[in-house]
Amino acid sequence: xxxxxxxxxxxxxxxxxxxxxxxxxxxxxxxxxxxxxxxxxxxxxxxxxxxxxxxxxxxxxxxxxxxxxxxxxxxxxxxxxxxxxxxxxxxxxxxxxxxxxxxxxxxxxxxxxxxxxxxxxxx
Amino acid sequence: xxxxxxxxxxxxxxxxxxxxxxxxxxxxxxxxxxxxxxxxxxxxxxxxxxxxxxxxxxxxxxxxxxxxxxxxxxxxxxxxxxxxxxxxxxxxxxxxxxxxxxxxxxxxxxxxxxxxxxxxxxxxxxxxxxxxxxxxxxxxxxxxxxxxxxxxxxxxxxxxxxxxxxxxxxxxxxxxxxxxxxxxxxxxxxxxxxxxxxxxxxxxxxxxxxxxxxxxxxxxxxxxxxxxxxxxxxxxxxxxxxxxxxxxxxxxxxxxxxxxxxxxxxxxxxxxxxxxxxxxxxxxxxxxxxxxxxxxxxxxxxxxxxxxxxxxxxxxxxxxxxxxxxxxxxxxxxxxxxxxxxxxxxxxxxxxxxxxxxxxxxxxxxxxxxxxxxxxxxxxxxxxxxxxxxxxxxxxxxxxxxxxxxxxxxxxxxxxxxxxxxxxxxxxxxxxxxxxxxxxxxxxxxxxxxxxxxx
Numbered sequence: 001x002x003x004x005x006x007x008x009x010x011x012x013x014x015x016x017x018x019x020x021x022x023x024x025x026x027x028x029x030x031x032x033x034x035x036x037x038x039x040x041x042x043x044x045x046x047x048x049x050x051x052x053x054x055x056x057x058x059x060x061x062x063x064x065x066x067x068x069x070x071x072x073x074x075x076x077x078x079x080x081x082x083x084x085x086x087x088x089x090x091x092x093x094x095x096x097x098x099x100x101x102x103x104x105x106x107x108x109x110x111x112x113x114x115x116x117x118x119x120x121x122x123x
Numbered sequence: 124x125x126x127x128x129x130x131x132x133x134x135x136x137x138x139x140x141x142x143x144x145x146x147x148x149x150x151x152x153x154x155x156x157x158x159x160x161x162x163x164x165x166x167x168x169x170x171x172x173x174x175x176x177x178x179x180x181x182x183x184x185x186x187x188x189x190x191x192x193x194x195x196x197x198x199x200x201x202x203x204x205x206x207x208x209x210x211x212x213x214x215x216x217x218x219x220x221x222x223x224x225x226x227x228x229x230x231x232x233x234x235x236x237x238x239x240x241x242x243x244x245x246x247x248x249x250x251x252x253x254x255x256x257x258x259x260x261x262x263x264x265x266x267x268x269x270x271x272x273x274x275x276x277x278x279x280x281x282x283x284x285x286x287x288x289x290x291x292x293x294x295x296x297x298x299x300x301x302x303x304x305x306x307x308x309x310x311x312x313x314x315x316x317x318x319x320x321x322x323x324x325x326x327x328x329x330x331x332x333x334x335x336x337x338x339x340x341x342x343x344x345x346x347x348x349x350x351x352x353x354x355x356x357x358x359x360x361x362x363x364x365x366x367x368x369x370x371x372x373x374x375x376x377x378x379x380x381x382x383x384x385x386x387x388x389x390x391x392x393x394x395x396x397x398x399x400x401x402x403x404x405x406x407x408x409x410x411x412x413x414x415x416x417x418x419x420x421x422x423x424x425x426x427x428x429x430x431x432x433x434x435x436x437x438x439x440x441x442x443x444x445x446x447x448x449x450x451x452x453x454x455x456x457x458x459x460x461x462x463x464x465x466x467x468x469x470x471x472x473x474x475x476x477x478x479x480x481x482x483x484x485x486x487x488x489x490x491x492x493x494x495x496x497x498x499x500x501x502x503x504x505x506x507x508x509x510x511x512x513x514x515x516x517x518x519x520x521x522x523x524x525x526x527x528x529x530x531x532x533x534x535x536x537x538x539x540x541x542x543x544x545x546x547x548x549x550x551x552x553x554x555x556x557x558x559x560x561x562x563x564x565x566x567x568x569x570x571x572x573x574x575x576x577x578x
Binding site for chain 1: 159160161162164193194195196225226227259277279280281330331334335336337338339340341344346424425426427429513514517518519521524
């Protein structure tokens with residue numbers, strides 16, 4: 001079994017060895033980490049966390065727009081680690097997750113993947 | 124009369140809207156409170172609030188029923204029975220069905236055995252609903268005689284349009300209620316009027332679109348609704364769609380007249396901040412028109428004017444007054460709709476909101492704006508709460524995380540029109556025992572203005 005080391009930066013750098021095949025929410029909750037969650041299929045954003053270092057596979061998520069992805073957010077209920085990772089968890093990590101959509105609109109390339117258009121390169 | 128004010132000779136509810144208005148005053152309220160999305164790792168819960176001014180615990184939460192798990196996002200709820208089975212002595216308005224939008228769990232709560240301390244009777248797991256019906260994200264609940272139908276806003280993966288879950292009176296899943304969703308793109312609220320063989324349904328968005336929060340750009344990409352659907356109620360299939368366009372962006376709460384003979388109804392278009400009225404004309408054709416248009420308001424820090432965002436509408440039991448909330452502006456309005464084509468603006472109060480016209484009310488900082496409302500059966504007391512939906516709260520009113528929501532009571536003048544905030548009633552959800560929570564929909568044990576339908 002491949003395992004990766006997950007470090008929780010805003011939980012005194014606690015570390016956990018987890019199975020790479022299982023979603024992080026499941027693995028971490030099983031180990032007693034108290035995490036928020038809602039839909040458990042990658043659609044509702046409640047379990048969002050910030051990936052500080054490392055890589056995950058979160059192909060199944062449909063909650064995040066491209067700006068949230070660029071800001072490092074991952075959806076723990078579907079994200080599986082593909083390397084050792086450092087995370088910030090819980091609403092303390094949600095500083096750039098929510099924005100007033102009227103004051104801070106998204107550029108076309110920052111929308112969700114299914115409707116985003118590629119960013120135009122500067123000439 | 125029984126303890127909850129309903130006649131004991133027959134089934135639940137009342138013989139007519141006029142009878143309902145004669146019921147005793149509501150003594151307790153049931154209100155949703157949530158921790159989902161707040162950072163507090165506790166279950167959402169159902170509050171019982173003392174609404175009896177003679178009681179020593181008036182205007183306080185007197186009991187709290189926690190759900191079994193976290194992350195449900197309790198939202199709307201509905202009774203197992205209402206006046207639609209008034210003639211059935213075998214039925215009783217005993218259970219509140221309290222769904223979790225995010226978890227899809229349905230909590231069946233016994234409110235009759237001890238009305239001041241409701242208890243959990245049964246849970247229908249979201250996983251069972253998904254497996255048996257491929258539906259998720261429960262929203263509106265209406266009983267129909269002894270059956271129950273629930274609008275489900277998504278399929279099991281959170282894609283639109285979802286459909287309707289059918290439960291029997293023992294809370295067993297019968298299956299899908301509808302025979303077809305036709306070309307309907309999204310689901311949200313619905314109301315039926317059987318004497319016209321019609322149900323009207325409105326449109327929010329796919330759960331995967333609205334649950335993570337509101338991206339304004341997605342409206343332009345047609346990810347949010349702008350249509351109203353008229354169903355053949357007996358055939359359980361949509362018959363006609365009204366395209367509301369820019370006048371009807373995000374049509375949410377649907378209210379028919381309580382008078383079962385009337386064909387008039389109303390929907391609030393949240394983003395357009397309009398009230399849309401529909402009716403059946405002399406040729407038996409359904410017509411619609413915009414009757415109220417709330418102007419966007421300038422804001423010192425906004426590059427564009429702020430839309431009202433009409434998050435809810437409600438009709439008084441006598442169908443004379445229409446109430447609605449502008450969640451972003453911070454006002455509740457009252458219109459006399461005796462002539463439904465020509466509403467008269469008769470009352471308004473301010474509480475919270477982004478325009479900051481009334482940041483503090485009754486000694487409590489109001490975070491959020493007026494959102495869910497429930498009117499007493501006699502039309503004189505309107506209870507209002509401030510939270511809309513956890514992710515949307517976090518976008519527009521981030522301070523609600525530390526301040527929590529609040530509930531106020533508005534005294535409504537049913538003679539001449541007019542509204543005033545009651546100075547002696549306030550429930551501050553910022554001071555809940557487990558930390559600040561957010562309050563949402565309210566229902567009364569004896570039925571209310573958004574539950575009861577007459578056949």
